[in-house]
Amino acid sequence: MGMKVAFAQQKGGAGKTTILSHLAHSWSRAGRDVGLVDLDPQRSLSQWSERCEELEFDLKESKDWRAGSDIRDSGRHHDITLVDCPGNADILLRATIRECDLVLTPCQPTGLDVWATGAILKICDAEKTPCRIIMNRIPPRGGKTEEMLAALSDMEASVLASRLGNRVAFSSGMLDGTTAISGNRKSIARDEVEALRIEIDAVLAGL
Ligand SMILES: Nc1ncnc2c1ncn2[C@@H]1O[C@H](COP(=O)(O)OP(=O)(O)OP(=O)(O)O)[C@@H](O)[C@H]1O
Numbered sequence: 001m002g003m004k005v006a007f008a009q010q011k012g013g014a015g016k017t018t019i020l021s022h023l024a025h026s027w028s029r030a031g032r033d034v035g036l037v038d039l040d041p042q043r044s045l046s047q048w049s050e051r052c053e054e055l056e057f058d059l060k061e062s063k064d065w066r067a068g069s070d071i072r073d074s075g076r077h078h079d080i081t082l083v084d085c086p087g088n089a090d091i092l093l094r095a096t097i098r099e100c101d102l103v104l105t106p107c108q109p110t111g112l113d114v115w116a117t118g119a120i121l122k123i124c125d126a127e128k129t130p131c132r133i134i135m136n137r138i139p140p141r142g143g144k145t146e147e148m149l150a151a152l153s154d155m156e157a158s159v160l161a162s163r164l165g166n167r168v169a170f171s172s173g174m175l176d177g178t179t180a181i182s183g184n185r186k187s188i189a190r191d192e193v194e195a196l197r198i199e200i201d202a203v204l205a206g207l
């Protein structure tokens, strides 16, 4: 059975789909067989994947009572399965978190994101699924990041050291199915994604 990783954050627009697509691309390039499960009725991940010409992903669109078995099925067929969750913390999210080996929660350096992160941590705690926070859209001078990290630490959240900056490169590729690591150009965005993927690999190896 491959590893199953849920991208969950109650706060909409935190970066779940953006980060998931970048990591899917990065893991694929690193030679891993990646399966995708889209639980979001907005179909953002599905639309990106349909437009992605460089890579062909086995993507399942799933919902409701089918989610658990679809995630398990993808886990049986792929090295790593990435599950894109919808924004709301409901029964589906709970079942998804139960099914997965790891939860990744994007969090922007705002109080709203930090508070919403608390809801995910509670569910992960109850379901005994480890959770790691990814700090996303960090402004060039850091903004309120240090204060937000202190608040997350008070909540006993485990925050990954790798962070993603607020960069056009992360948002511009969605429409044409690319990511910031498409092509071979060196960039800070590419380095950030690669560092994040390597750090998550180490977390997965330690589970
Ligand atoms: N690091 C980043 N730099 C710049 N823009 C970003 C970054 N991360 C996300 N965005 C942008 O923020 C918006 C929300 O991102 P995304 O759709 O990935 O969030 P989400 O958590 O999946 O949202 P939803 O809850 O609606 O599914 C998008 O327009 C995306 O391009």
Ligand SMILES: [Mg+2]
Binding pocket: 016, 017, 018, 040, 044, 084
């Ligand atoms: Mg999304």
